[in-house]
Structures are given as structure tokens and as C-alpha cells.
Amino acid sequence: MEQMIPIAIFLFVLFLLxxxxxxVGLALMGVAYVGMELFTSRPAGDAMITKVWASSSSWTxxxxxxxxxxxxxLYRTRLSEDMFRGLAPWMRWLPGGLLHTNIAGCTIFAAVSGSSAATLTTVGKMSIPELRQRGYPEYMIIGTLAGAATLGLMIPPSLTLIVYGVSINESITKLFLAGVIPGLVLAGLFMTYIIGWHYLRxxxxxxxxxxxxxxxxxxxxRFLAPVMALVFIVIGSMYFGWATATEAAAVGVIGALALALVQRSLTRETFFASLRGATRTSAMIALILMGALFLSLSMGFTGLPRALAGWIDSMDLSPIxxxxxxxVFYIILGMFLDGISSVVLTMAIVEPMIRQAGIDVIWFGVFVVVVVEMAQVTPPIGFNLFVLxxxxxxxxxxxxxTAIPMVGLMVLMVVxxxxxxxxxxxxxDNVRQGPRG
Known part of the structure; x- marks a missing residue:
């Protein structure tokens, strides 16, 4: 197959870098630059500048x-302590007791964070000392927290869904809405696991x-009221079609600042620390996205995505x-790359394949997030493992x-x-969209 030479070169340069x-972002740009120089006549530098600017100036x-x-x-406010005080009375009567605060806390914070690491750190800071003090088994405390923190990738506002939507030019609001029900179902599976432990041991x-x-x-x-109000403002404004994802994000920032002011935990130091943290994370993700989109352009010139999509089509595989x-592919890839890198690195090849197979791209975005969630808790590069x-x-x-049962539940979620x-x-399909989706 004549396309094997470009594939081999791309992979060799990528793994070398x-x-x-x-x-990761610079490695992707390096691979793309080599591909442009070897397989096209277009000036690589000019193509890179054009693509990087187009990707970084996207309104979405x-x-x-x-x-x-x-x-x-929110991470730098008293939210974590207040969340435990508000959740504990309602979780204590469930089979499995206060272990459910790991799941409920991650579900709630995921709805105002979008980051698995931020969700894990905030809820872990809240729950680990409390659950240890009450005598819950260590493996259950850590395992349920590791799995539940991945809900930060699924429940909107999900950073992974934003990156996926930008990569395939799809509505972020639609993707956010698509993640709500599967995120709640996955949280329900995690809680079912705790209930099973309660009765079996x-x-x-x-x-x-x-x-x-x-x-x-x-x-x-009452300690839950502020964060629940913020969740309603952010998610509800998109659900009712009052705001796009970007507008809801701006409202969410204002709401978070107001919440921190009310809690009297918004100091000058806290404000600038949050700004620095957000800048570092945003710059990292933006660099990865720029590199991946430049790589997509480079691979497009080689005809590789079309050739692979045609090859898959010739095999006549069913969508299932x-x-x-x-x-299987994403689980293996996730052992070596973080979730966002896995998504942007593969979309140039995978998107034509799924469209050719007639798979809904909105549904596929949710599927990708579930399998990428597994990457957060699988060694050797599972980011949640390092945080824990x-x-x-x-x-x-x-x-x-301790996280193996949670990975099994994520596989069940795919099924x-x-x-x-x-x-x-x-x-x-059934919710009215905002003015720009």
C-alpha cells in the first residue's frame, strides 16, 4: 500500500519527538512540518502560520x-468544604454511605469545571480526610474518586468536548447537551458499584x-445552594437556548467571581493565582490544538485520511x-497520551471514517469522551493516577x-x-439552540 510510507514517516517522527x-503541541507541529516538506510543494512555514492563526482566532x-x-x-474558594457539608446529610442514608459523596461531589463540580484534574483535586481535598476519619476502606475511597473525577471530561462544560467540537467544526452547545444524560448514567453506574460493595462486603x-x-x-x-445555582446558570442557559457555550462560559466566570466574593475568599492573591492557572492550562491546550490542526492539514495534502477512510470502507465493517x-485503539493510545492530545491527534483520520460509516458525529463525541476517560486512570500516563x-x-x-472496576464500568458505558x-x-435533537449553537 503506497500510503504506508507516509504513515511510517509520520509515526517515526512523532514518537521520536x-x-x-x-x-506534545510542538511535536505535532514538527511532524506536520516534516510531512509538508516531504510530500507537498506548498511552503511549510506559510501553511503553518495560516493554519495556526485560523485555529487560534476561532470564536468557539x-x-x-x-x-x-x-x-x-472555584478551586481556590471554600467550595470544597461547603460541598461536603451540604452533600453528607443526603448521602449518608444510601447503601455505601458517604462514599457516594465522591460521586455526587465530582458530578456537581464537573458541571462547573470541565477539567478532570480540577474535579479530582477539589473533591479529593474535601472527601479523602473525611472518609478516612470515618473508617471507609482506602481502596474504595481512592478507586471511586479516581473514576468519578473523570466525569469532569463528560459533564458539560467539558474541555475535551470543546476541543473535539473545534476539531470537527461542530456545535459546542450540541455536544454539551449530548454529554448531560450519559454523564449522569455513568455517575449512576459508579454509585451502583458502591451499593454492590456495601452488600457484598x-x-x-x-x-x-x-x-x-x-x-x-x-x-x-444551604451550603450546596451557591454551586447548584451556578450549575443552573451555566447549563440552564444553554439548555433553554438563552446563551451559546461561549456566552454561558462568560456568565459562569462572573458567577464564580460573585460566589468567591460572597464567601469572602476572593483576595487579590486568589484572583491572580486563578488567572495564572487558567492561562497556563489554556496555553497548553491551545498549543496542542494548533499542532494537531496543522498536522491535519499536512496529512490532508498527502491524501492519507481519505485513503484510510476508503480502506476502511472497502472492508465493509459494520458501525458496531x-x-x-x-x-481498543483509543484505550491503547490513552496509555501514552492525555485525552485532549488523543482526540486532536486522531480526528483528521477518524472523522472521515465515522462519517463514511454513517455514525452520528455528536454521538461519537460522547463515545470518544468515555474512552478518553479511561485514559485518565490507566497507567503509565494516567493523569488522575499522578494527581492521586x-x-x-x-x-x-x-x-x-483500585480504579480497575471503574474502568470496567466505563467499558460498560460504551456498550x-x-x-x-x-x-x-x-x-x-430536542432542545432549542442559542443564536450560534
Missing amino acids: LGSGVW LTALPLFIWMGEI PGERPKPEPSMSFARMIKDS VLIAALT QGMTKHEISYIAR ILVIWPELATWLP
């Missing part, structure tokens, strides 16, 4: 740094929590078989073992999505 410690991409900043602001249950009056439960719920193959290691001082291997694709497509 990544293996030498070059930043404006939502990315805004959502990151919102999460950074009764000897590991801690002492029951002391009884609490309903009035006290209602009173403690193609999805199964892509699941820093927080708990456990070995990476131990943390990875559920294949059987019931409406979980991802119903909301985008």
Missing part, C-alpha cells in the same frame, strides 16, 4: 479559557453515621465493529488497581451507548 521530551475556542478560569476560581462497612433530623438536613443543604475497534499519588502518597500501581444511542442524541 515525544520520546525526546518535546511538548473562546469558551475554553473562560471555563478553565471558572474552575480555577458487609464486614468492611464503617460505623453508621449518627442520626440527623430532617430540619438539620435541610439547614445543611468499527466502534469496537476504535474503543501526590494527594495520598500511594504507589501508582496500587491506585491503578450502553451503542445499544441506546438516544442517550447522547435526544437532548441535542
